[in-house]
Structure formats: C-alpha cells, structure tokens
Amino acid sequence: MTIQASDVLGHFGQYGGRFVPEALIGALDELEAAHNAAKTDPVFQAELAELHRTYTGRPSIITEAKRFAEHAGGARILLKREDLNHTGSHKINNVLGQALLTKKMGKKRIIAETGAGQHGVASATAAALMGLECVVYMGEEDTRRQALNVARMKLLGAEVVPVTSGSRTLKDAINEAMRDWVTNVATTHYMLGTVAGPHPFPTMVRDFHKIIGEEAREQVLALTGKLPDAVLACVGGGSNAIGIFHAFIPDAGVRLIGLEAGGDGIETGRHAATISGGSAGVLHGTRSYVLQDENGQTIESHSISAGLDYPGVGPEHAYLHDVGRAEYRAVNDDAAMAAFSLLCRTEGIIPAIETAHALAGALVIGNELGPDATLLINLSGRGDKDVQTAADYFGIPL
Amino acid sequence: MSTALDLVFEKTRAENRAALIAYIPAGFPSKAGCEKAIKALAEAGVDAIEIGYPYSDPVMDGPTIQEAAEISLKGGTNAADVFSALKVASATGVAAVVMTYWNPIEKYGVSEFAQSIADNGGSGVITPDLTIEESGRWLEAVGKSGINPIYVVAPSTSDARLAQVTSKTGGFVYAASVMGVTGARTNVSVDASALVARVKNTTGLPVSVGLGVSTREQAKQVAAYADGVIVGSAFIKLLLNAKSEQEGLDAISALAKELALGVREGR
Numbered sequence: 001m002t003i004q005a006s007d008v009l010g011h012f013g014q015y016g017g018r019f020v021p022e023a024l025i026g027a028l029d030e031l032e033a034a035h036n037a038a039k040t041d042p043v044f045q046a047e048l049a050e051l052h053r054t055y056t057g058r059p060s061i062i063t064e065a066k067r068f069a070e071h072a073g074g075a076r077i078l079l080k081r082e083d084l085n086h087t088g089s090h091k092i093n094n095v096l097g098q099a100l101l102t103k104k105m106g107k108k109r110i111i112a113e114t115g116a117g118q119h120g121v122a123s124a125t126a127a128a129l130m131g132l133e134c135v136v137y138m139g140e141e142d143t144r145r146q147a148l149n150v151a152r153m154k155l156l157g158a159e160v161v162p163v164t165s166g167s168r169t170l171k172d173a174i175n176e177a178m179r180d181w182v183t184n185v186a187t188t189h190y191m192l193g194t195v196a197g198p199h200p201f202p203t204m205v206r207d208f209h210k211i212i213g214e215e216a217r218e219q220v221l222a223l224t225g226k227l228p229d230a231v232l233a234c235v236g237g238g239s240n241a242i243g244i245f246h247a248f249i250p251d252a253g254v255r256l257i258g259l260e261a262g263g264d265g266i267e268t269g270r271h272a273a274t275i276s277g278g279s280a281g282v283l284h285g286t287r288s289y290v291l292q293d294e295n296g297q298t299i300e301s302h303s304i305s306a307g308l309d310y311p312g313v314g315p316e317h318a319y320l321h322d323v324g325r326a327e328y329r330a331v332n333d334d335a336a337m338a339a340f341s342l343l344c345r346t347e348g349i350i351p352a353i354e355t356a357h358a359l360a361g362a363l364v365i366g367n368e369l370g371p372d373a374t375l376l377i378n379l380s381g382r383g384d385k386d387v388q389t390a391a392d393y394f395g396i397p398l
Numbered sequence: 399m400s401t402a403l404d405l406v407f408e409k410t411r412a413e414n415r416a417a418l419i420a421y422i423p424a425g426f427p428s429k430a431g432c433e434k435a436i437k438a439l440a441e442a443g444v445d446a447i448e449i450g451y452p453y454s455d456p457v458m459d460g461p462t463i464q465e466a467a468e469i470s471l472k473g474g475t476n477a478a479d480v481f482s483a484l485k486v487a488s489a490t491g492v493a494a495v496v497m498t499y500w501n502p503i504e505k506y507g508v509s510e511f512a513q514s515i516a517d518n519g520g521s522g523v524i525t526p527d528l529t530i531e532e533s534g535r536w537l538e539a540v541g542k543s544g545i546n547p548i549y550v551v552a553p554s555t556s557d558a559r560l561a562q563v564t565s566k567t568g569g570f571v572y573a574a575s576v577m578g579v580t581g582a583r584t585n586v587s588v589d590a591s592a593l594v595a596r597v598k599n600t601t602g603l604p605v606s607v608g609l610g611v612s613t614r615e616q617a618k619q620v621a622a623y624a625d626g627v628i629v630g631s632a633f634i635k636l637l638l639n640a641k642s643e644q645e646g647l648d649a650i651s652a653l654a655k656e657l658a659l660g661v662r663e664g665r
C-alpha cells in the first residue's frame with residue numbers, strides 16, 4: 001500500500017481541495033504561504049517549541065492504564081495524556097501555531113468555531129496570550145451543553161456568539177464563522193479547529209498536531225521496546241486522531257483505528273459517524289465523507305459528545321480509510337459513557353466524553369487482539385467540562 | 399452556440415443599458431408561489447432570472463436568503479423542483495439560470511445536472527463555492543450541454559486570479575460588490591465599480607453586479623458601469639414580510655418595475 005502525501009492543491013486522493021467563495025482565495029493563499037514559510041523557519045519553530053515547553057506543558061506524558069486494561073482483554077493500554085495540556089485538551093497545539101501565524105500575517109482579530117468548547121477555550125487562551133481580539137461562534141444548543149466552557153471563554157476575554165441557525169451545533173457555528181470571515185477577511189484570521197475545511201487547513205492543522213504522534217512513538221518505543229500494535233483515537237473532525245496517527249503512517253504493522261460517534265446507533269440514523277455511515281461529498285470547503293441525504297443536503301448529526309457532533313470529517317481521514325491504511329468504527333453513546341465511567345473508576349482519570357469513544361474502542365480492540373497486544377490511545381481531553389452531562393447521564397444529583 | 403442569456407446581453411448592449419437579473423429560490427415561498435413569483439418578475443420586466451437551489455449550509459448567504467432556503471427545504475424542495483422552476487422561467491421568455499452551492503450538483507451527478515439544466519431551457523449555472531481548480535469535470539459537462547459556467551469574483555480577487563477565473567467563465571461574470579454575504583445594503587460599495595473595471599481588463603464578457611442592490615437608485619448607479627444588476631434579498635424580504643401571497647407578488651412586481659426603470663437610467 002502506498003500512502004501519497006497531499007498535492008499542492010491540498011488533495012488527499014479525491015478528497016480535500018478548496019470549495020469556497022472566491023472572496024476567500026486570497027486569504028487562503030496568504031495562510032498557505034505563511035504556513036509553508038513557518039515550516040522551514042527555525043525562528044518560528046523555536047518559538048513554537050518554547051511555547052509548548054513552557055506554556056502547553058509538552059511533552060505530554062504516557063500513562064499505562066493497568067486496571068483499565070483488565071477490562072480490555074489484558075492488552076497493554078498506554079494513554080497519551082493530551083488531557084494534561086494547558087486548557088485540558090490537544091486543541092492548544094493547533095491554536096498556538098495558528099496564533100503565531102496570525103501575528104506573522106499582521107492580523108489582529110481571530111474568529112473560531114467550537115462544539116464542545118475545547119477549541120473555543122484554546123483559541124481564547126491563545127488570543128489572550130498574544131493580545132489578539134477573539135470571537136467564538138458556538139451553536140446555541142452547545143452553549144447549553146457546555147455552559148462551563150462558555151464561562152471560561154468569557155473569563156479569557158473572548159466574545160462568545162451563540163448561533164441560532166440550523167441545528168444550532170458545530171456545523172452551524174462553522175457556517176457563521178465562515179460568513180464572518182468572508183466579511184472581515186482583510187483583518188481577521190479564521191482559526192479553524194480541526195483538520196477539515198479548505199486547503200491549507202487540513203494539512204496545516206495536522207502539522208500542528210503531529211507532535212502528539214511523534215512524541216508518543218518515541219515514548220512507546222522507549223517504554224516497550226517496540227511499536228504499538230494499534231493506535232486509537234476518537235474522530236469528529238479528526239484533529240487529535242490525525243495528530244497521533246501521522247507519525248505511525250509509514251509503520252505498516254501499526255493499525256490506526258478511528259472511533260466515530262455512533263450516537264443512538266448508525267441504524268437509527270441518529271449518529272455522527274461520518275465515515276462509517278456517510279458518503280463522499282463537499283461540506284465546509286472540502287471534499288470528504290459527509291452525512292447527507294439523496295439531494296446532497298447535510299443531515300444533522302447526533303452525539304452525546306458535543307465535540308464529535310459534526311456531519312463532516314477531515315479529508316485525510318477519508319483518504320486513509322479508502323486506501324485501507326486506517327480503520328474507522330462507530331461507538332454508540334452508551335458504550336462511550338460506560339468506558340468513561342470505567343476509566344474514572346479504574347484509573348482516577350475523568351476523560352472528555354469525546355475521548356471516551358476511543359476508550360470504548362480500546363475495550364473492544366483489546367479483546368480482539370488479546371493480552372500480547374499493546375494499544376496506544378490518545379487521551380485527547382479531560383472531562384471537567386462534561387461533569388454536568390455525565391451527572392445527568394448517570395443520574396447523579398447536582 | 400449562444401444561450402438565451404448570451405442573447406439577453408446582446409440585446410441590452412444594443413439598447414445601451416444594463417440587464418436586470420432577479421434571484422428567487424425554488425420552492426419559495428412555496429412551490430406554487432415560486433412559479434407565480436417567476437411569472438410576476440418576468441411580466442414586470444426583468445431580463446433574466448436566477449433560480450436558487452436551496453442548500454442546508456449556505457455560507458455565502460445572509461439571514462434573508464438563509465430564511466428563504468430553510469422555508470423551501472422544509473417544503474421538501476429537491477432538484478426536480480429546481481428544474482421545474484427553471485422551465486417555468488424560461489417559458490416566460492426571460493433567460494433562466496440556476497444558482498447553487500456545489501454539493502447538490504455533485505450528489506445529483508455532474509454531467510446529469512448540466513444536461514438537465516439544458517433540457518429545461520436553462521442557460522447556465524452560477525456556482526459560488528466552486529473554485530476553478532475543482533472545476534475540471536464541471537467544465538467538461540457544461541461544454542457538452544452547451545450552457546454557461548458562471549463564476550463569482552470578489553473585491554479581494556487579485557488581477558492575476560481574475561484573469562484565470564474569467565477565462566473559464568461563460569454568460570457573464572458575477573461580481574460580488576462587497577466582501578460579505580448576500581443581503582440588502584444601504585450603500586453598494588465603491589469597490590464594485592473598481593472591481594467591474596478590473597474584470598473588464600481581463601475579458602469581453604458581460605459583468606453583472608450582485609450583493610446589496612435593492613432600490614431603483616442603486617440599480618441606476620450600478621447600471622452606469624455594469625452590464626447587469628442582480629437583485630435577490632430585496633425581493634425575498636418583500637415575500638417574507640407580506641401578509642398574503644398576493645400582497646407579496648404585488649410588492650415584488652412593483653419593485654421589479656422600479657428596478658427595470660433604474661437599469662435604463664444609468665447611462
């Protein structure tokens with residue numbers, strides 16, 4: 001199997017590219033040039049590395065989850081602790097990189113979309129750190145599900161705009177952010193939070209997150225003397241997954257497994273499992289898998305996890321799926337919440353509900369592979385923001 | 399071979415005036431209401447009609463067209479309704495085109511969509527989120543079907559990029575007057591005349607200006623330098639605010655008549 005790098009127009013096989021109004025082409029070209037220059041600019045790279053060392057808290061550690069592993073067929077379970085990053089998730093990797101690029105491009109204002117609020121909080125944090133104005137678009141439904149993160153963003157000085165159009169979730173927040181960007185593109189950088197959207201976002205956001213897999217590969221080798229048998233991550237837009245997968249793509253013996261949000265079950269139609277239950281199409285500026293009806297209208301997604309509740313997915317995942325380099329499976333809400341609870345009680349770690357989908361996948365894959373296997377899981381975020389949702393789910397009175 | 403749209407611009411150029419182009423989404427305010435609106439606009443003197451194909455995620459549209467799209471989609475509008483509205487429009491004698499985001503075309507089938515446009519009397523398709531880099535299959539299909547591929551350019555589009563885009567365009571070049579989404583505006587930006595001039599340096603095609611035009615005075619101003627004046631949100635707002643369907647139809651008819659005067663007063 002040959003895995004091709006993306007081409008100059010940002011295509012991963014038949015996926016990716018740019019499907020945007022002409023008004024945005026100049027800004028996307030400018031961003032692409034800034035990103036390409038930064039990749040080989042030792043000053044930029046040193047600045048970002050120093051921020052990660054002294055602010056993010058990188059490298060993030062690996063935790064072996066021995067008690068949790070007893071429920072996963074005895075397979076060795078290693079957790080890459082992105083939840084311990086500043087702001088509580090992997091999202092900070094991307095926003096610090098994009099905030100530095102924003103300053104390089106001379107822009108003073110950033111806009112961002114957010115679902116669970118993790119990317120919004122990370123964006124507001126980076127904006128505060130670098131003295132940028134920050135506006136975060138968030139579906140009204142999500143502002144209710146993630147009220148704590150709304151307050152965090154406001155404390156950090158960001159303006160949070162509840163989006164009342166469409167399904168009032170992440171998809172509509174992206175629509176509104178794109179409308180803002182089309183209007184204010186000369187002064188504003190759109191700090192897209194995942195590996196989707198028009199080129200160069202899927203490659204640029206991946207480049208800022210691939211440090212996760214680069215660190216983890218070294219750490220697992222040092223700890224176990226060999227590569228893991230499988231690398232697991234949850235997939236909404238797919239940024240934490242591509243971040244941990246990327247360094248392992250050339251390692252043909254390492255299975256890459258993405259866990260999508262199965263919601264009430266793919267068969268019910270109420271899910272957010274875009275690759276497992278969708279088809280090829282164009283959404284938010286890129287061609288990838290999309291949840292859509294027979295007329296090409298986007299279908300609203302459903303998941304207990306606001307961060308995975310998105311009817312699209314990054315084009316690189318669509319490509320890795322089609323060429324067979326990565327596998328994608330769906331995890332239903334209930335399975336995710338069972339894994340959430342299990343990690344809390346066996347390891348003393350409260351994961352984000354998004355991340356719990358990867359943990360639920362590990363329970364299944366571990367049993368499939370048996371006790372000799374080593375599974376590396378991206379623990380992409382912590383669950384403080386989900387305490388309300390989890391308490392409701394488990395019937396814990398607040 | 400010339401499309402009906404090409405012939406409209408030949409005529410308006412001969413009359414030394416701009417063309418008036420109206421936008422209405424298929425299935426809005428209802429399937430029957432849309433057909434009546436098309437006929438009312440044609441009778442009132444518009445030269446061409448854009449039939450919008452409503453889409454679930456219209457990132458180029460402001461609140462007015464978003465609301466209309468939502469109403470239309472709730473009514474179950476699909477490609478067949480778009481083609482049927484197109485047929486009604488072309489039967490009135492005006493030039494008729496479709497405006498749509500890309501995904502519904504891709505889902506329908508690229509060559510099948512282009513051929514259905516031609517089969518229903520359509521002259522072309524405006525594709526606001528299709529970049530020329532992604533247009534290979536589309537340009538092949540519109541070429542075979544003999545319809546115009548109409549691209550949208552913006553004030554931020556560089557001269558070099560304008561030349562690339564207009565070299566792929568047919569029918570007319572759609573110049574977005576301002577940076578932003580659709581919707582009526584008090585002032586059509588001064589950007590628009592500069593943009594039209596820059597477009598005309600790259601092509602002999604007609605250039606039409608859209609985004610923000612809602613009054614006879616604005617139509618007159620734009621008609622001074624552009625070959626076409628595109629009005630959408632202003633009509634939709636009248637239909638949304640009307641107390642009855644007839645009141646809405648009367649209102650858009652009255653506005654279209656005013657605008658038709660405006661495009662004849664510009665030069």
